Amino acid sequence: MSGAGKAAAGLWALRIWAALVFVFVFAPIFFSVIFSFNSARFPTIPLESFTLHWYQTIFADPDVWDAALNSVIVSSCTAVLATALGFCTAYTDYRYRFRGQGAYLALVLLPPTIPLIIMALAMLAWLSKIGASGQIWSIVAAHTVLTAPFAMAVIRLRLNQIDPSLEAAAWNLGASQWRAMRWVILPFARPAIVSALCLTAAVSFDEFAVAWFVSGLNKTVPVLILEIVTGNIDPQVNAIGTLVFGVSITLVALAQILLAARLSRSAA
Amino acid sequence: MSEPLVTLRDVVKRYDDFTAVKRMNLEIGAGEFVAIMGPSGCGKTTTLRMLAGLEAPTEGEVVIDGRVMNDVPVHERDTPLVWQSLALFPFLNARENVEFGLKMRAVAPGARRKKALEWLDRLGIAEFAERNVETLSGGQRQRVALARSLITEPRLLLLDEPLSALDAHLVIRMQGVLTRLQRELGITFVHVTHSQSEAFAMADRVVIMSRGEIAQVGAPRDIYRAPANRFVAEFVGRNNIIAGTVAPVGPGFGLLRVDTPLGPFDVVADDAPRPPGEAAVFVVGADRVEIGREPRPGAVPCTLISEEFIGSVVTLFLEAPDGTELKVQAQERALAALDAGSGGAFHLSWSPQEAHLLPPGA
Structure with a gap:
């Protein structure tokens, strides 16, 4: 086989591999979507008839609406708080050189590396100790801790691309530190900030373990799903899952598009 | 100002x-x-x-x-x-x-x-x-x-x-x-x-x-x-920096004689006191050096080491008998007549007015 032929074969092998990975990841979601429109009570093949019954059921269920509202409140508050925190830590790390900077960074990036169940237990213990467990704000606090590192990473990456003279150029043209932040650093980091908002919202919207431990009666959508499936097999779950998947994938795709657009522009 | x-x-x-x-x-x-x-x-x-x-x-x-x-x-x-x-x-x-x-x-x-x-x-x-x-x-x-x-x-x-x-x-x-x-x-x-x-x-x-x-x-x-x-002489342009000592007997007429390994050279004197035997350094711009094929009184015989061609101006790097490197900068057109490529000896000279004495100790 010629060198070019080998390369082409390698390329095809890679493509098939990538396709298999996608199938593996997306097949369950795909079937969940299909079954959510299937009239059968149990997820079996062959499919019965098309129905919107399960969607009608969930939209009629006040529990689902409560959970959805909780999830929207939690994920949007978490997104704003985590992104604000992430921006501050990223800017501090970009702008200043200080003793213990390595430790500071390690600490900031630590939460996602802790197993979720440990994190959730610790959160529950701590929040109930200070009398703040079982409320919707408990979930916001816990999710903020969990997602801020993602926001920090995305924004820090963007700040890496800034011309180090840019901020000083703003001062030199009459901007105070705060105004340079407002008119130079923030506009420069804006794509990353929006993308961090989407990402942290998506992570918080999907997160189950921590939410389950600290939520109390304020269930978010993932917690509700667990309650439904522990009771019985109910195709409602497929309908809810489809909607949750839709929201999350939209947010993540938005984040990706924003980042990619920015990168290709700076590469040009 | x-x-x-x-x-x-x-x-x-x-x-x-x-x-x-x-x-x-x-x-x-x-x-x-x-x-x-x-x-x-x-x-x-x-x-x-x-x-x-x-x-x-x-x-x-x-x-x-x-x-x-x-x-x-x-x-x-x-x-x-x-x-x-x-x-x-x-x-x-x-x-x-x-x-x-x-x-x-x-x-x-x-x-x-x-x-x-x-x-x-x-x-x-x-x-x-x-x-x-x-x-x-x-x-x-x-x-x-x-x-x-x-x-x-x-x-x-x-x-x-x-x-x-x-x-x-x-x-x-x-x-x-x-x-x-x-x-x-x-x-x-x-x-x-x-x-x-x-x-x-x-x-x-x-x-x-x-x-x-x-x-x-x-x-x-x-x-x-x-x-x-x-420092300035080296940093600015192409200069020949030649070090020697003040000769016991000067030529007068506002000139100072400096004995160097290349021979004695007269340079325009400055205001500094220059007792005989004291170190003296002077600078001759590479563009101020005259180069020829014929020996002349006071000219330094040199051999060509390399040349740097940057367009209309060419810099020649030459070596004197004692190993000192000297630079000559001239129009490409003027150098063509010298037939530099054929090897052999070159003779370099400059007028005392073109030699600039550095202040003592500089």
């Missing part, structure tokens, strides 16, 4: 254990074009950053327009800087970039827009006003940076090697733009560069720095013809 606009008085800048600028004293007149030149790490950029307020002097005073600036924060000064990277704001178009200084001074949007368009027009890039700065060419970006710095009509403009990233032909054109602007506006330009051609082509006065100290200040022609010390 007219009334000084900028005075550096005993200015020292120290970082931990490194002294970037050592007790610098310099006055810059209003309306003057000063170039600060020197190798990397000589303190030229630090000096510029102290003028802009981006660095605070460790000791001494920076006075601008009669006011001690040491404690005035960057954003309260009107000392715009044209950055080496240009530092244009990538998320703003050309006009918005130019407006930035006025926006920070709370000028109304209509007024600052009008002003920005005037400046873009003045620099010949009005048609690119609404373009993203990342899509502009190097020369156009340079002009945006200049307009952005000049829009507040400062009395002092600082330039930090802004031409270093441009193609050679653009550098010449931007030098023209800068000198014309400086004449028209009558404001003071302080231009930091490591390029001798840039400094000499534009500046009224050149400050040469070495290891945090001023090595020489003067008009480009004076620095070129009469370097104050060995």
Whole structure:
């Protein structure tokens, strides 16, 4: 086989591999979507008839609406708080050189590396100790801790691309530190900030373990799903899952598009 | 020099254990074009950053327009800087970039827009006003940076090697733009560069720095013809630096005789006392050396080592019998007659008027 032929074969092998990975990841979601429109009570093949019954059921269920509202409140508050925190830590790390900077960074990036169940237990213990467990704000606090590192990473990456003279150029043209932040650093980091908002919202919207431990009666959508499936097999779950998947994938795709657009522009 | 606009008085800048600028004293007149030149790490950029307020002097005073600036924060000064990277704001178009200084001074949007368009027009890039700065060419970006710095009509403009990233032909054109602007506006330009051609082509006065100290200040022609010390002689252009001792008997007529390994040479004497036997160093510009094939009295016989051809001008590197390297710079046309390629001996000489004595101990 010629060198070019080998390369082409390698390329095809890679493509098939990538396709298999996608199938593996997306097949369950795909079937969940299909079954959510299937009239059968149990997820079996062959499919019965098309129905919107399960969607009608969930939209009629006040529990689902409560959970959805909780999830929207939690994920949007978490997104704003985590992104604000992430921006501050990223800017501090970009702008200043200080003793213990390595430790500071390690600490900031630590939460996602802790197993979720440990994190959730610790959160529950701590929040109930200070009398703040079982409320919707408990979930916001816990999710903020969990997602801020993602926001920090995305924004820090963007700040890496800034011309180090840019901020000083703003001062030199009459901007105070705060105004340079407002008119130079923030506009420069804006794509990353929006993308961090989407990402942290998506992570918080999907997160189950921590939410389950600290939520109390304020269930978010993932917690509700667990309650439904522990009771019985109910195709409602497929309908809810489809909607949750839709929201999350939209947010993540938005984040990706924003980042990619920015990168290709700076590469040009 | 007219009334000084900028005075550096005993200015020292120290970082931990490194002294970037050592007790610098310099006055810059209003309306003057000063170039600060020197190798990397000589303190030229630090000096510029102290003028802009981006660095605070460790000791001494920076006075601008009669006011001690040491404690005035960057954003309260009107000392715009044209950055080496240009530092244009990538998320703003050309006009918005130019407006930035006025926006920070709370000028109304209509007024600052009008002003920005005037400046873009003045620099010949009005048609690119609404373009993203990342899509502009190097020369156009340079002009945006200049307009952005000049829009507040400062009395002092600082330039930090802004031409270093441009193609050679653009550098010449931007030098023209800068000198014309400086004449028209009558404001003071302080231009930091490591390029001798840039400094000499534009500046009224050149400050040469070495290891945090001023090595020489003067008009480009004076620095070129009469370097104050060995560092300047080596740094500026192609010079032959010849060391020897003062001969016991001088030729008189305002000349001094120096005995060197190449033989005795007469040079124009300076005012310093020159007792016989004392070390003396003189400099002969490579373009001032006469080269010929025929032996002449007082000429140094040499063999050719290499030549550097850069177009119409050629530099020959030759070796004297004692191993001293001598440089000759001449028009390519003039050298063609010498048939340099065929080897053999060359004879170099210069008139005493072309030899410049360095001050004793320099």
